[in-house]
Amino acid sequence: MKAPLMWLSDLVRIDIEPAELADKLTMAGLEVGKVETGEWGAVFDAEITSNRGDCLSMLGLAREISALLDTEIKQPLSEVTDGEDKGWARVEVRDYDLCPRYAARVVDGIKIASSPEWVQNRLIAAGMRPINNVVDATNYVMLELGQPLHAFDYTELNEGRIIVRRAEPGEVMISIDGMERELDPQMLVIADAEQPVAVAGVMGGAESEVSDKTETILLESAIFKPGSVRRTSKRLGLSTEASYRFERGVDPDGVRRALDRVTALILEMIPGAVVRDTADIYPQPVLPQRITLRGSKVNSLLGSDLSLPVMASLLRRLHFGVIENDDSLEVTVPTYRRDVSIEVDLVEEIARLYGYNNFEDTLPGGLCLPGGKNRKQLFEDLVRDVLTGCSLDEAVCFSLTDKSFPDRLLLPPGDDLRRTVEISNPLTEDLAVMRTTLADGLLSVVKRNLSVKENDVAVFELGRVFLAIEGKDLPEEKSMVGIAVRGNLWQNRWNVPSEVVTADFYQLKWMVEKLLAACGLEDVCFAAEATPWLHPGRSAVVTAGGRKLGYIGEVHPRAAAAYDISGPAYLAELDFDLLAEAGRLERFYCSVPRFPAVERDMALLVSEEVTSAEVDGIIREMAGELIERVVFFDLYRGSQLPEGMKSLAYSIYYRSPERTLTDEEVNAVQERITTALEERLSAQLRR
């Protein structure tokens, strides 16, 4: 809100520099962004928080300034008679719940012209456009006192009547901006005997607008309920100086003063004007609120040691009425301070005027638990440690995306991941639904980097996905870990064989294995199983202890194409919540072996269908307790081998914690393994 210093100076004595005043106002909670100095002298631009509707006027700001500078306020008052011609101002308020007070005055003998220069100048300095003497007078008084006012052309009001009521279904009104407004029964309107002539507290109607021919006016000074004005203003998409003030609360006690003030101004500007009649419907006058303020409460909340007299004097400077008791204050709150209704509101007033920076700095005492992270948060750290250790950079993607992501990911109709949470009022189409998988975001990261010629992408994300649950308000929120790799994994790789550094299924699998191992997961299994957006022959589902953790694989060429990704790209995504639940952070020592291991290599000729997991399983099963580990070290296919066959080679390490193993023992085990492999997988030992 713009406040010219010249106008404020009418109401309060200001004997400090504008910059200093701006700083004082800012430090009292009325942030003055800048002080402009120009044609109209210094003009303050104050940002008024939504609780301080009382400061949306020169008078309101002047009151704050008087408190800050501890000086008197000069109240603008005008004496006007109510008029003798009873029956001119015929006002009926039907919906008191939305209109606690309605005052109107009919003024005759109006001659519409420009307002005097001093009025125009003040309006311009405060950021408003002069229109004509009557409208300018209403705006002037609104700026001065904070009471929105409206002038109707009295002769345009059917039967000269004002009826304050809710709109009827289907009613419409052309507002003064020329727009046709559809009204509904939740909106309060000002109507004449036949139709709405204004949307209460928001905007007047075009038909009853003051024009050059207007000779008689009806001035409105009223209070409309903040919530109702706000709803109406929102529904009509129409915010005005009036609605802005009504939403934030206008002083019911100031209605008559504003009406008198605007009348006096009009009478002064238009010599022939006469007051005919005045109405003021105010069935339940608002009384100033009284609050008991305990001195102990003030000091206990603020951590201060202020005396009651100091508190009382601070409140009096803010124009509160104060009676001092032994250990409390009886405080009377002016009706314009609608933001002050309970004890703590007064505590803030005291703190605000005392100055926040004049309070000490202390740290909370008392017992507290040691600070720290919970199990899930520790796993988050672990995941980030392991994956950055795998050379992956962390990405942070939007959790909102467009509606067609399930199509890009080739999700079949009815797929679980199509249970999206939709935004009912999206800002743009590309942020319209919540993600149900990290895949879309990660593939978009690959896409974006390829578009700027960053061809080597290795990223991970730890973030939430959202799945709608039928019959429930809130969706399921799950944390997931996703990895996307494409291109070279090493930036500096001169003369390094490409299979060492190029992202492929097994490189990604290594990362996933490292992650699962670091999280202490046991019984991890990778089983060939397709995921819609992955290559059916190059994807697996990852389980731990039989529970599905996620998937890993090469991106399906059609999905890759949907993201403009050329060449193979690889994705993995794991359920982080499950990982943290099934994982283990505790570590246990296991004695360092005292006896040597025996290593035996074994190369097997098997048919293509046989998987390494099958071979591995049989080796472990047959070797029993003596096995320490089985390391796969070679896969060979070639012309030397029979059609449809491949060679798999393993190093098997045997060890006993009690003794050095003999060749005979190990040979016997090897024999059992070989026999089982031959019998169950038709494997041939290659010698």
Place this chain on the structure above:
Amino acid sequence: MIRDDLLRLESEAHRRLSEVRSPAELDEVRRAYLGKKGSVTQMLKGLASVAPEDRPAAGQAINDLKNRVSAEADAVMLRLETEAERIRLEAERLDVTLPGRGPAPGRRHPLTKIMDEIKGIFMGLGFQIAEGPEVETDYYNFEALNMPSDHPARDTQDSFYISDNVLLRTHTSPVQIRYMEAGKPSFRAIMPGRTYRRDAVTSRHSPIFHQVEGLVIDRNVTFTDLKGTLTAFSQRMFGQDTRMRFRPDFFPFTEPSAEIAISCFVCKGKGCRLCSGSGWLEILGAGMVHPRVIANAGHDPEEWQGFAFGMGVERIALLKYGIDDIRYFFENDLRFLKQL
């Protein structure tokens, strides 16, 4: 006579050893003198023809010669080996100016790093870390925080709605309510998380961003504790010489409410581009938790009181790293991610 022979033999052996160029040649020379049929060995065998009284002296002299030649041969061997090693190592010389190779370590996202830093400081001050849902009910996001549906403060928090009653949380404050509902006072926790507002994507605003909320509730937590805690945090985060400015502000869920600025760490308060010439950077909103909020969460505000605060993670990251566009955080351009 033997003496002459020995002298001649020794000088000849010395000459030949000094000419040796390879281990094979050395072997040959060694054999020629010290081998079974070598000259020195032959001379030892010829001792039988020497007069018995001269034999001990002659034997001694031949043995001395044998030792000397053998030692010299050993020395030559060492010289050859040293030389061979020198040549071999020389041949293995690398261009040490070629770049190192190997996988580069990955990096945490800048927002994660800032978040970790904030968490670390508050954990040191005895805070727990709590979390809550991103999709919230109107009740937790607004209503319970003393922002009824017609409250104009909602204007600044334009929301993405799922239905009339469900929205994407506009701040992390609803976690305060959930956290207080779920436990018994006292409370001391921060609540980091993702938040949403219906703002267009610009260099200053992102519809998706992150906040860290904090809450301290006990029997006698005060406004001065709020000041002290946030001063301690800011000085750890931005440097020990950071100065603080607390001024009144308005949040429906705190009373009194404060807006907190730190002295600009670039210009130290003189005024620069970062702080738009003011010398101050606004980083935190805070206040004493409104009694209605404490009551809404199921506790007696006459018994329990305390403070809450909130800050924008992107804002702090922008300031700390000197980034001029918030969009970088979510574009995931590797040229950005690999810098920080």
